[in-house]
Amino acid sequence: SSGINAEWPLRPGGLVLFVIGIVVLVEGRNWDDIIDGKTVPVSVMLIIVGLVIAVVGFLGCCGAMKQNGNMLLIYAIILGVIIIVQLIAGILAFIYSDEAIQAGHSGFVGAMAQYDTADGSTTP
Secondary structure (H helix, E strand, O other): OOOOOOOHHHHHHHHHHHHHHHHHHHHHHHHHHOOOOHHHHHOOOHHHHHHHHHHHHHHHHHHHOOOOOOHHHHHHHHHHHHHHHHHHHHHHHHOHHHHHHHHHHHHHHHHHHHHHOOOOOOOO
């Protein structure tokens, strides 16, 4: 075995999502107009997903390298849960796609209306 594992890209990817979540949480005020003030839930979701991806990558990589059955079992269980959650999210996205498109469009149009004034100034 060469010691290279297929899960190694997951750990930096999870950490990148974690950092992006923190940046969105700290600097999210700039996006509040577009996404109706929902930057905190988005940033918390990014932080949680980033940490989960980093932990899953760690368990898969170290479990395979050390041939630890418990780590690999936890890795397999987490991947199974992730697949089930993705299926549920896909179904819900299909069901509520019209509402999501309408909410995004109205938020974007409302934010653009603030910057489209006759005298060239922007409204806060």
